[in-house]
Structure formats: structure tokens, C-alpha cells
Amino acid sequence: MQSVPNVDFRAPNINKSGVEILDLEHFYSKLARCKFCPSKPHRINYFCFIYITEGQGGHFVDFKYHPFQSGSFIFINKHQVHAFDLESRPKGKMINITEDFLNTILTNIRIPFFTPTHLVSSQQPLMSLSEALIETCEHLLYEINKAQEAEVSSNLLVQLLFSSLLVALATERKTESLHLSEAQAYRFQQFLLLIESKAATTREASEYAQMLHVSYKSLNLLCKQACGQTAKQLIDAHAILEIKRRLIIGSAKIQEIAFDLGFDDVTYFVKFFKRHTQLTPSQFKESRGLSC
Numbered sequence: 001m002q003s004v005p006n007v008d009f010r011a012p013n014i015n016k017s018g019v020e021i022l023d024l025e026h027f028y029s030k031l032a033r034c035k036f037c038p039s040k041p042h043r044i045n046y047f048c049f050i051y052i053t054e055g056q057g058g059h060f061v062d063f064k065y066h067p068f069q070s071g072s073f074i075f076i077n078k079h080q081v082h083a084f085d086l087e088s089r090p091k092g093k094m095i096n097i098t099e100d101f102l103n104t105i106l107t108n109i110r111i112p113f114f115t116p117t118h119l120v121s122s123q124q125p126l127m128s129l130s131e132a133l134i135e136t137c138e139h140l141l142y143e144i145n146k147a148q149e150a151e152v153s154s155n156l157l158v159q160l161l162f163s164s165l166l167v168a169l170a171t172e173r174k175t176e177s178l179h180l181s182e183a184q185a186y187r188f189q190q191f192l193l194l195i196e197s198k199a200a201t202t203r204e205a206s207e208y209a210q211m212l213h214v215s216y217k218s219l220n221l222l223c224k225q226a227c228g229q230t231a232k233q234l235i236d237a238h239a240i241l242e243i244k245r246r247l248i249i250g251s252a253k254i255q256e257i258a259f260d261l262g263f264d265d266v267t268y269f270v271k272f273f274k275r276h277t278q279l280t281p282s283q284f285k286e287s288r289g290l291s292c
Helices: 024-029 099-108 131-149 155-178 182-198 205-211 216-227 231-248 254-260 266-277 281-287
Strands: 019-023 042-044 047-054 057-061 064-068 072-076 081-084 091-097 126-128
Touching (some): 019 024, 024 091, 047 131, 057 072, 064 072, 099 155, 131 155, 182 205, 182 216, 182 231, 205 216, 231 254, 254 266, 254 281, 266 281
Antiparallel strands (some): 019 091, 042 081, 047 091, 057 081
16 A cells, blocks of 8 residues: 655645635545545645634544534644545635745744744644634635735735734634743743654653753643643653654654664664554554555
8 A cells, every 4th residue: 555645835826925725615626636635644745724614524633533613723734644534525714835934924923922833733733713713814814815816916915914814823722722821831832842853862851851941840840731741741742643654654664763763772662652552563554554
């Protein structure tokens, strides 16, 4: 069986550089021409937001099924594996953006608690919008689309409008899920970003605490307050998720994956994975219909 495909961002035209807003019904109409099967796991090399305006169903993100309903917003991070459940076919919008576009946006957003990891969290990729935020999102998406389709498109206007959308979402998500001060939220997001960037270097919570210039105890308290898990649990969860991704994507052998992710001993790597998943890496691949 073929491995999970990597999907790149494809700008529909030169005026829509870095951002694409698709009506979901239009997306469904193009399925027959798609080079990969959206209902099967695929890994994206860009950021994808899905806004549900009508209907209910579910979406697979990193091997978990997340049920949604009208007013749900789904966040899919770059390099995450996801899949559409095409049975329900709800109405809504799919917003695809490149990392370069997002970085340009972030340069102009001066909010301490806002980072890409804060908004697009693999811990909880779905949020339910309030009535007020639904109205705001629909208005901003309309204006972004209008700005893109103008005869003389303004990238700056699109960036400013999209900045407003992200700030509105991030502000409500902070209130909804973190219950932290801005300083605490910022530090927690820095910790999550470090996990992403240092995963192959260390899995010791005490070393991450040193990088953040806080005590091990303080980091643990922060993580428990933010998401109910310890720092070590978050570090290990990220490691397991990355192992799963690599096992089903590409052709790297188990030994290669172990060494790439900082495991010097393959036997320990297998035991680590089995302790958290009750499966060996080989068994996990087989459970996904992939040969070892």
C-alpha cells in the first residue's frame, strides 16, 4: 500500500499569494480531479482552517476523530496528518495559507499570548465559536475574498484583514481553553514551540525548564494549569505523535526513525512507543495497512 501523501499549497492564481479561501461545496465538486484522496490520511505542507457554517460531522486530525457542528472552527497545522469524513459534507469554508503568509501576519501582530502554536494546537484542533465571533468571522472572510477578487488586488489589505481574523480567533480561544494570564500563556506557548524544535535533542522536562529559565516545578504547574498534563506528558505525547507520523509517511525504517528522533537505542525506542500505545512500531504500521 502507498504511504500517506504529502500535499503542497497550490495558489489558484498570482493575486492570491499565500492564501486561498474555498467554499466547501466547491471543494466537494473537485474531488474527482484531486490527485490524492482527501478522505484518506494526508500530510499538508501549509496551514488549513475549516469553518463549518451548516451541518455536522467529524474530521480526522493526527489519528483522532473530532466531531463538529455548525459554528465549529477546525485548525490543522503545517505537517499534521488529517482526513475528511465525506459522508456528511457540511457547508462552510476551507482556508489554506502558507507558512510565509502566516509569518508575515505574525510580524505585525503584537499580542504576547499569540503564537502559531497557540492558535493551531494539536492538543485541541477544534473550537466552537460564539454568536458574536461567527458574525465577525463571516464578515472578515467575505472582505478577504472580496479583496482577493478585486481587479487590483491588495496583498496588504488581505494581510490586515486576515490578521484581524486570527486575533479574533486567538483571543476567544485563549479565554475558552487556557485560563492563564498573558505572561503564563506566552510562556506555555514558548514551551510548546521548544518541544517542536528540540524534540530530537531532549525529552527531559528539566532541560526544557532550564531553556525557559524557570524551575522544573514551575513548568509542571504551568502545564497542569494550561491543559491538565505534566510537562513530561506533553513532551512524550509530541514524541509519540511524531513517531506515528513518520511511521506512516515515507519509507524510513524503524531504526532510522529512532535515530532521527534522538533515540540511541532502538530497543528502548520500541519499548517507549509500546508503553504509550500498547503497540510496537511494526504493529502500528500493520494496523494502518502499511507493510514494515
